[in-house]
Amino acid sequence: MPVRVLIADDQSLVRAGFRVLVESEDDMEVVGEAGDGATAAALAERLRPDVVLMDVQMPGTDGIEGIRRITANPELSAVRVLILTTFDTEEYAVAGITAGASGFLLKNTAPAQLLHGIRVVAGGEELLAPGLTRRLIARLVTPARATVDDTVFAELTAREREVVALVAEGLSNAEITARLFISMATTKTHVSRALGKLGARDRAQLVAMAYQHGLVSPPEPGR
Numbered sequence: 034m035p036v037r038v039l040i041a042d043d044q045s046l047v048r049a050g051f052r053v054l055v056e057s058e059d060d061m062e063v064v065g066e067a068g069d070g071a072t073a074a075a076l077a078e079r080l081r082p083d084v085v086l087m088d089v090q091m092p093g094t095d096g097i098e099g100i101r102r103i104t105a106n107p108e109l110s111a112v113r114v115l116i117l118t119t120f121d122t123e124e125y126a127v128a129g130i131t132a133g134a135s136g137f138l139l140k141n142t143a144p145a146q147l148l149h150g151i152r153v154v155a156g157g158e159e160l161l162a163p164g165l166t167r168r169l170i171a172r173l174v175t176p177a178r179a180t181v182d183d184t185v186f187a188e189l190t191a192r193e194r195e196v197v198a199l200v201a202e203g204l205s206n207a208e209i210t211a212r213l214f215i216s217m218a219t220t221k222t223h224v225s226r227a228l229g230k231l232g233a234r235d236r237a238q239l240v241a242m243a244y245q246h247g248l249v250s251p252p253e254p255g256r
Contacts, residue, residue, distance in 0.1 A: 036061045036155045039082040041073035043091040070099020089118040104133030113154045136160030159237035182246040188230040196223040201243035
C-alpha cells in the first residue's frame with residue numbers, strides 16, 4: 034500500500050510542487066490538499082491519510098491548531114503530521130511537537146530528505162530537522178532535574194525504560210535492535226508498549242517525556 038499524503042499549505046504553488054515530488058514516488062500518493070489548519074483537520078478526518086505535510090503559518094487556522102485538532106481526534110490516532118516551515122526556530126518545533134506532530138523539517142530541505150522524512154514518519158518514528166534537536170531538548174527539559182520521576186515511568190519494565198532512553202537519544206528501531214542484541218519485532222513491541230503505558234501518541238512525545246521527566250539527561254554543550 035502506498036503512503037497516503039495530505040498537503041497543507043496556504044500557497045497553491047508550494048502545494049503543487051510538493052504534489053509533483055510526492056507523486057514521483059511509486060510508494061506514495063497525494064490524497065488531498067488544504068490551505069489552512071481547519072481544512073487540513075477536516076480532510077484528515079475524511080480521507081485518513083498516513084502523513085499530513087503541515088505548514089505552520091497559514092491564514093485563519095494555523096498549522097499548530099490544525100495539528101491539535103488532528104491529534105485530539107481519537108479516530109485519527111494513526112495519522113502522523115510532519116511540519117514543514119521556512120523558519121528555523123525552536124518555538125515552532127516545541128509548539129508542533131507539544132501539539133502532537135511527529136516530525137519537523139524546513140522547506141529548503143533537499144527533495145530526497147523530504148521523501149525520506151515522509152517514510153520515516155509514516156513508519157512511526159520521529160524526525161527533527163538537523164540542528165534543531167539540541168535546542169528543542171533545551172526548551173523541553175525542566176530545569177535541574179537530577180532524578181527520574183518514577184511516578185511517570187512506574188509502569189515501564191526495566192527493558193522498556195532502556196528502550197525509551199535509546200529512543201530519546203535518537204536511535205532508530207534498527208539501531209536499538211543492534212545495540213540491545215534483540216529482534217526488530219521485540220524492539221517494536223517494547224516501543225509500542227511504552228507508548229501505551231505512557232499515553233504518548235508517538236516516538237516524538239516519548240522523546241519529550243524522557244527528557245522532561247529525567248529518564249535521560251540533556252546532551253552537554255558542545256557534544
